[in-house]
Amino acid sequence: MKKTVLITGTSSGIGQAAVRRFAEAGWNVVTTMRSPARAVELAWPEQVLVTRLDVQDRASIHDAIEAGIARFGRIDALVNNAGFGQYGLFEATPEDKIREQFDVNVFGVMEVIRAMLPHFRQHRAGVIVNVSSGAGMFTLPMISLYCASKFALEGFSESLSYELASQGVAVKLVIPHGGVSSTRFGERSGREYAGHAAIADYDAFVAATNQAFDRMRAARMMTSDEVAQVIYEAATDGSDRLRYLVGDDARGFVKARRELPEEGYIDFMRAHFRTEE
Known part of the structure; x- marks a missing residue:
């Protein structure tokens, strides 16, 4: 009997690549997104069910799960990929966007x-x-809310893994770091940032931070397919391993977080975003 996976956030990028990877391996796939009409142009094979799931709409979550079970009889794996990142100064971010x-x-x-x-x-x-992020291990300015959400996801997943082991259910964290190409992840962040109020006192810091981000983006970025492969491995390796890192640590952030003492780590990170006085 074929196994079945339900994946959220599959309209593009990592989610879409994960659908292809599982389908190529012979899995049934419940591919979900907020607007299934986006999938019309994609020629998915027969074992892929496209359905609506908006993580902010509880009814749609239950409907998608029920549709997957009705179609394939059982769901064996769940990939939580849906997400986005707020970009911008915390002080300038509207409260409703923080909650979102x-x-x-x-x-x-x-x-x-x-x-x-x-x-x-x-x-x-x-x-x-x-699907977590390096921003759940180390922090960067201008994405404080995204970092906070991924730190929360990391803590929740680790704690949950202890509970669910008693039920025969494994919890895994896939942690892309170093940037992922061929995604639309930055599009929403850019739209959100455009609506933020400007605070002139931060202008020098924002300019220096944007330059630092430009230097980071110049390094090699992994592809969505590479991340999807690690997601597939995490779902199928049969181990109790919790964290799977994928990416290029050329910037040294992961190494610094894991190996430096606290003061050394903070000094290392601050050096990347220090403005000239």
């Missing part, structure tokens, strides 16, 4: 998992793969 960051990246993931767990417990089996 957590609604999508944290509370949305929790709602999808909560809805899936009765099915997994019924079978005493299942794998949950949460």
Whole structure:
């Protein structure tokens, strides 16, 4: 019997690449997105079911899970990929946008998992793969809210893994770091940032930070396909491993976070974003 995976946020980028990777390996795939009409131009094979799931709409979550079970009989793995990143100064970010960051990246993931767990417990089996970020290990300025949401996801996933091990359910974290090409991830961030109020006192800092980000983007970026391969490996390796890092640590952020003492790590990170006095 073929195994089935449900993947959120599959209209582009990592999610879309993950659908292809699982389908190529012979899995049934419940591919979900907020606007399924976007999938019309994609020629998915027969074992791919396209359905609507908005992580901020609880009814759509339950409907998507029920549709997947009705079509394929069972769901064996869940990939929580849907998410976005707020870019901009914390002080200039509207309150509703702060809440939306957590609604999508944290509370949305929790709602999808909560809805899936009765099915997994019924079978005493299942794998949950949460797509995190290097921004859940180290922090960068101008994305404080995204970092906060991914730190929350990391802590939640690690703690949840202890609980669900008692039910035969594995929890995995796939952690892209160093930037991912061929995604639309930055489009929404750019639109959100355009609506933020300007605060002149930060102008020098923002300019220096943008230059630092430009230097970072000049380094090699991984592809969505590379991340999708690690997601597939995490879902299928049968291990109890929690974290799977994927990316190029040429900037040294992961190494600094893991190996330097606290003061050394903070000094290392601050050096990247220091403005000239």
